[in-house]
Amino acid sequence: MEETSCPVILIIRLIKESLFFALISLTVNKLRTFLSLLGITIGIFAIILVYSIVDSLEKNIRDSVSQLGDNVVYVQKWPWGGGGEYAWWKYLNRPVPLSKEADLLRKRSRFSENIAFGTSLGGTTAKRNGMDAGGVDVLGVTFEYNQIWDFELAGGRYFTESEMSGGKPYCIIGSNIAEGLFVSGENPIGQKISIRGQKLSVIGVFEKVGESIVGQSYDKMVLVPFKFVRTVVNTDRNDGNLIMISAKEDVSLGQLKDELTGIMRSIRRLRPGADDDFALNDPSLISRQLDSLFGVLGLVGTVIGGFSILVGGFGIANIMFVSVRERTNEIGIQKALGAKNFVVLIQFLTESVVLCLLGGVAGLMLVWLGAYAAARAFDFEIFLSLENVLVGLGLSGAIGLISGFIPAWMASRLNPVDAIRMQA
Secondary structure, three states: OHHHHHHHHHHHHHHHHHHHHHHHHHHHOHHHHHHHHHHHHHHHHHHHHHHHHHHHHHHHHHHHHHOOOOOEEEEEOOOOOOOOOOOHHHOOOOOOOOHHHHHHHHHHOOOEEEEEEEEEEEEEEEEEOOEEEEEEEEEEEOOOHHHHOOOOEEEEOOOOHHHHHHOOOEEEEOHHHHHHHOOOOOOOOOOEEEEOOEEEEEEEEEOOOOOOOOOOOHHHEEEEEHHHHHOOOOHHHOOOOEEEEEEOOOOOHHHHHHHHHHHHHHHOOOOOOOOOOOEEEOHHHHHHHHHHHHHHHHHHHHHHHHHHHHHHHHHHHHHHHHHHHHOHHHHHHHHHOOOOHHHHHHHHHHHHHHHHHHHHHHHHHHHHHHHHHHHHHHOOOOOOOHHHHHHHHHHHHHHHHHHHHHHHHHHHOOOHHHHHHOOO
16 A cells, blocks of 8 residues: 555655745746746637626627527518529518418318417607607517517516407506606506507516527517507518417427428418428528627637647747746756656746746636626626636636646756856
C-alpha cells in the first residue's frame, strides 16, 4: 500500500511546488504577467461573449417559437418564409382560409384534438375617454382558441361559448392597452373601449408577458369573438385568416399534416397533380431555420474568438521563452541537484497554465460585467451559462498547455553544466 501511494504523494508534492514556483514567477514579473494576461483575457472575453449572446438570442427566439405550440398546425394563405428567395408571387392569388372550412375540418378530421378559426385586423387604435392606445392587434377567434393557445389572465375571465357563438361585443385586452387606457388603480373589467367605432365591454385582461420575437404577444392584443369581427370587415378576403389545429396526444404533426392536406384538397376540389393552394405551417419549420442560423452564428463566433485566442497564445509562448532564458542558471542548479527532466517540464507547464487560467477568469468576469450592463442599459438579458464558463476555463487551460509546452520542453532538456555556465 505504501509503495503504491508513494508516486501519488510525489506527484501531489510536485504539483504543489510547481504552483508555488509559478505564483512566485508571476508575482515577481508583474508587468510581464499583466501583458500576458491581457492577450488571453481579451481572447476569452471575445469568444465567450459571442457564445453567450448567441445562446441568449437563441433562448429568447426559441421561447417565442414555443408559444406557437409544438403540436399545432396553422392553415394559412402564406407559408412561413424559408431560406433563399421567397416566391411571394406563387401565393398572392391563393384564397384565404374561411370559417366554413374550419367547420368542415372539425367534421372530417380524426387526428385533430381542437380546431379554432381566427382572423386578425392588424394594427389599429383602441380609444377610451379621449385616450388612445396605438398598434393594437385585434384578433377575432372561435371558442376553441383557449384550448389551443396557453395564456394567463391577470383579471376577469374568458368568453363563454354562447358569447362567442352570438358575437357579443366583449373583449379581453392586453396589459399595455390596459395601462394606456386606464389610470393606475382603475379596474378595466366591465368598462368599455372603442375600436373602429365599435364599443366593446372588457371582460378580461391578459397577464403581462413582454415582447415576443416570433410568437404572439398578448400585451398589445384585443381578443374578440370572430362573429363580432365579421360585422366590422369582410373576413372572406382577409389575409390574416388562419385555422389552428392541435393534434391528438398520440398523433404526430406529420400524420396530422398529411390528413389535413387531403381534407383541404377535397374541400377546395383540387385536381390530382394540382399544387396546394394553402399552406400548412408549424413551429418545426422555424426550428429548422433556427438550427442552421445559430449554427452559422456559432461558427462565426468561434472564428472571431479563435483569432483573439491565437494572438493570446503566441503572447504566452513568447513570455515563456523569455522566462526560460531568464531562469537558465536556476534550471541548471535544479538539475545538478537531481531534478528530473519531467520535474522541470511540469514546473514551466504549470506556470503557463496558471497564467492562462488567470486570464480566462478575468475574461469571464468581463463577460459577466458586460452581461449585467446590457441587461440594465438595453433590457436584454445575456446568459453566462455554466457550459460557457467551463468552455472558457477549458480553452484557457488548453492554451496554457499548448503555448507553454515547447518552452517547458526546451527547459527540461538543458544540460545542467551548460545551463549553470550560461548567464540569465
